[in-house]
Amino acid sequence: MKMFAIKFNKIVSVLLSVLWVGTASAVDKEKPINPFDYNFCGGERVYPIVGVNIATACGPRNQIALGRRGKISWVFPAYGSELERSGSFRLTDEQLDELSLYAEVVMVSNSQAPDNSHVLYKMGVNFSARKPAYVYSSMNDEYTPSNKLLHAMQSHVPDKPKLPECEESLSFFDPTMRMEDRLQLIKSANNTERQKLAKQQ
Amino acid sequence: MKTTFLKLILLMVVVWICNSTAYATESGYQGLLVKPAKSLNPQSMVDHKGQAINFPQKNGNMKFVFFGYTSCPDVCPMTLSRIKQLIKKLGPTADKLEYYFVSIDPQRDNTEQLKHFVSYYDKSITGLTGKPRSIKALENEFGILTRKFQGKSAFAYTLEHSVFIYLLDEQGRLRVMYPASTPVNAIISDIELLRKNNNELVLR
Numbered sequence: 001m002k003m004f005a006i007k008f009n010k011i012v013s014v015l016l017s018v019l020w021v022g023t024a025s026a027v028d029k030e031k032p033i034n035p036f037d038y039n040f041c042g043g044e045r046v047y048p049i050v051g052v053n054i055a056t057a058c059g060p061r062n063q064i065a066l067g068r069r070g071k072i073s074w075v076f077p078a079y080g081s082e083l084e085r086s087g088s089f090r091l092t093d094e095q096l097d098e099l100s101l102y103a104e105v106v107m108v109s110n111s112q113a114p115d116n117s118h119v120l121y122k123m124g125v126n127f128s129a130r131k132p133a134y135v136y137s138s139m140n141d142e143y144t145p146s147n148k149l150l151h152a153m154q155s156h157v158p159d160k161p162k163l164p165e166c167e168e169s170l171s172f173f174d175p176t177m178r179m180e181d182r183l184q185l186i187k188s189a190n191n192t193e194r195q196k197l198a199k200q201q
Numbered sequence: 202m203k204t205t206f207l208k209l210i211l212l213m214v215v216v217w218i219c220n221s222t223a224y225a226t227e228s229g230y231q232g233l234l235v236k237p238a239k240s241l242n243p244q245s246m247v248d249h250k251g252q253a254i255n256f257p258q259k260n261g262n263m264k265f266v267f268f269g270y271t272s273c274p275d276v277c278p279m280t281l282s283r284i285k286q287l288i289k290k291l292g293p294t295a296d297k298l299e300y301y302f303v304s305i306d307p308q309r310d311n312t313e314q315l316k317h318f319v320s321y322y323d324k325s326i327t328g329l330t331g332k333p334r335s336i337k338a339l340e341n342e343f344g345i346l347t348r349k350f351q352g353k354s355a356f357a358y359t360l361e362h363s364v365f366i367y368l369l370d371e372q373g374r375l376r377v378m379y380p381a382s383t384p385v386n387a388i389i390s391d392i393e394l395l396r397k398n399n400n401e402l403v404l405r
Contacts, residue, residue: 143234
């Protein structure tokens with residue numbers, strides 16, 4: 001009788017704990033409690049998507065991206081004697097929380113137009129269920145929400161983007177264009193300038 | 202000797218952790234600076250006394266704004282307690298600022314409930330509600346996401362929402378954002394910096 005009671009107690013305790021774990025996970029799925037879980041999907045946390053193209057007028061198109069599941073990826077194409085650099089890995093939750101905060105500010109802020117700068121970038125930020133934000137700006141050390149986010153993302157990437165100095169440049173250019181297309185534009189812009197000068201003389 | 206050295210190391214680690222969690226940016230502000238400052242389109246709202254108000258107003262006062270709802274179980278009471286701490290710590294200068302709690306739940310939060318809820322924390326906090334369309338428009342101005350989790354009955358639901366405290370400058374523009382867990386001292390130092398920077402702009 002005593003043995004039966006012990007066995008019965010064991011069975012009941014196991015059943016209760018299984019039941020408790022079941023209800024707990026059901027509650028967790030129903031109502032996330034972390035303040036960042038407003039981007040919560042399929043039982044797993046998701047993060048804003050951030051995509052950036054960075055380039056100088058004559059240099060390759062460097063790309064850094066943050067994926068919805070928290071992976072950072074980068075591709076810095078080959079340039080001159082330097083080989084292509086690329087990779088991806090998942091950031092820690094703390095690093096992702098920090099980047100999410102910076103992305104929130106980019107979402108709210110109005111984009112600052114690029115100045116006549118050496119390095120330009122285009123950035124897109126997309127939180128689920130919200131209107132995406134786009135930024136076209138100059139990369140420098142001045143504080144802007146998008147510069148802050150870009151520098152924070154870059155600090156997690158072990159490689160450096162290829163941003164060569166350019167002898168001939170355009171005032172404004174599109175960093176999402178391929179390098180060959182941008183070089184073609186520089187060439188044609190210079191030709192137009194030469195033709196204009198020739199006409200004036 | 203060894204113990205003193207270990208204590209020193211421990212102190213350095215604590216100081217480093219405290220500094221790294223204060224969300225310091227190169228902007229000089231402890232919070233997240235919105236640059237350029239964002240002008241917000243005022244919306245027709247109703248305060249907890251039932252008076253119509255165009256919010257945010259450009260009345261020369263800085264404003265703290267927080268979004269939530271009165272049946273919010275965790276984050277809203279925590280944030281309002283922080284605002285209460287802030288008001289207490291600011292002392293007499295607290296009167297020169299305004300504090301707003303905007304309800305994202307017009308279905309359940311009426312002016313009476315809002316009045317009861319905000320005055321529990323501090324009498325200087327103003328509760329705001331309004332028509333669903335106006336609230337939605339205000340949420341969009343601040344870039345806030347709200348999501349509804351429906352319970353078993355029509356009124357049994359919870360709302361997920363962005364949890365930032367927003368600081369508006371004297372011109373009613375959005376200037377700084379704070380995660381709800383930001384220390385009160387960090388917010389106070391930002392208020393002083395914002396005042397100083399605004400005065401410099403006026404003098405120029």
